[in-house]
Amino acid sequence: MGAHLAVVIALLLASADATHQEAVGDLLVALEKAADFFEREFRHINLDGVVGFQILNVEVKEALRRWPHTDLGNIHQIARVKQLVNRLNSIIAQAVVTLQESDPTYYRAFEPILRADFWTVPHMWNTSNPALVYPAFREVECFDEKLSDKCMTLLLGTWKDNGTPCIVTNSCRTFMTRLRCPDYSLSHQLLYFMFGAMKGCHNILQGESRESRANPTDHDYKRIFCSNMMKRNIEFENNGFPIQTRDIFIENIMLCGMAGFSDFYKSSWLRHILTWQDSDGGCFKKDEKESPHGLDRNLLGTTNSHKRVNRREKILKDGCSSHMTAVAVSMLGGYMNFYQMEQDITKRPLT
Template identity: 20%
Template sequence: MPRFVLLFSVGLCLILIFGGKSEKIEFRAITFIRNGLEETLDYIRTNTYRSNVDCAFGVALVKALIKTSYKNGTHVMDNSSLRILEKCKNIIKESSLIFENSRRNGNNWKFKNLVDTNIWNKPIDYHKHELLPQWIHSENVIFELYHKLGNQKIHNSDVCLHEIINSTRNYQRHKVPCIVSIACWNTFFRNGEGHGYYLTHKLLLLEVAKARGCIINEAFYDKQVTQICSSIMSEIVALKNYDKIHEYFDLFLEQVLLCGYEGFQEFIQSNWLFYVLKSQRPSGCFSDDLTDKKKSRLRRDLTYFEDGCNDHTTALGAAVLALYYNFVVNEENLPINYK
């Protein structure tokens, strides 16, 4: 079967820089972030044996983001931070007993190859990027795209994920070309187009490939990521304009986390941080839909608990808080833009 290798160069594109009013996240906000993060980790620990492997993956990202917050040596890790790392370590240890020998939905290979803090440790260079201009969709178009196009394609992402992992089995020794099938290339890597979870899965697959030592042309990677995060920002703006973010809260968290992890400072906003903290339940968990509407869920791999929260959104909430924690510790003097 013909295969593609992710080694490509790119041309120049027209750009549009989003503007906005500057504001700052005060360093003292880190107390609220840490408290919220600890409460979420406590909730996850209580429900570890009822959670999917995605939840353990989110905790691995939390651990990596906290650890890399202190790598530049400008701050000393305090007891609260050490306590967060210990909680992450315990959750991952307990999760290993559940998933390492579980073949259900590929839990064993996902846990072994993704729930690895070391591959997600990286210094994040936060700065404003030159986001590409995008169309702002109507409310009806957004609904159609999220519920039809996105759902039809994201279920194939596990196949492509498995191909990437198979190509990078020796990533700890040396980087290797990341070989994927034509179907995977056309669906997830050919361009940065898409909507909703389809877009975030495209970005996640790129990040997994890079984290596991896949050789990827940097210009190709930067172009894809910029196109994806530009589209994601336009969707967030549209959802905000139509007052719909609360109905797609799980997606919103996934978008902020993945683009923020790439250093897009546009996704680090103080009003978003406080929106996330405000949306957290007293128990520390998060729900994917902040409304009281009964509607079909956008994702099939969530475990819902009695309180209305679920494992996927709760883990995303923890990871987003850890992302903001990472930013505040390392970039406390940078302005936070875009209301």
């Protein structure tokens, strides 16, 4: 009986490993195509787009560190990943120089997030909590692009030359902790708290008080935001992934994955997203003209939901979206790092 059970367990582990290898193989193909696109178009990709490839770079390096080097079957994959990292390092360096020349004001404001050492990847995992879902979202975005950019630069210390970082104004705190915000407002609220954590700011919630309940922590807010981003993603999935929702769907996975919420890395979602990549160009496209009429209000609040993205969005030749490609590649890098971390944990000897 014991021998039979051991055989069954071995077969299950082998099957899981084969599925893992297949997923990682698909990710590598997708990321190599995306790197081809980046190499061709880096002179035309905006700052937000380059940041996406830098996040990818950080996540792939971390995945490579965890890659099981003792498995001979992984040698070819490891060589491909090392080549991908080398390519990304080279292209990012060229892209940053181009940005510095083409958009110096925005470059100065957000230069820290272009650096690899700004970004951290999760080493512990949480999950979203359905109990934290809002009863209803606000009907319009809470988003104010100018205020959001100002709040981000105050955290980064780039609001002026040699500016003090980790400055949190009352208006920033109020905006970034407002509840029931939908979609891009919600994702930028989470991003603000992520910036604060990566910059080492511990004062975001100082001075905040809410009546009738305990004051939430930074982590509490991240969990509230990601729980509601999960709700939105499930709604998008249940509606068949309408084209005009795919950008925010991917952005939610990318951000909450980086914030350490492992339940966003669903294999079924990955299979759908990989089919959205342009097989020839390697980019991800927005084509809202193809979306069913009337879904915008139901699934994305109002057209104002695209306000932030439109300002810094850049549609490249063949309809490639700089923003959607950026969030997609950084999200795919998150999947790869998550899979390697899971693989690393399951292959450690029991103590």
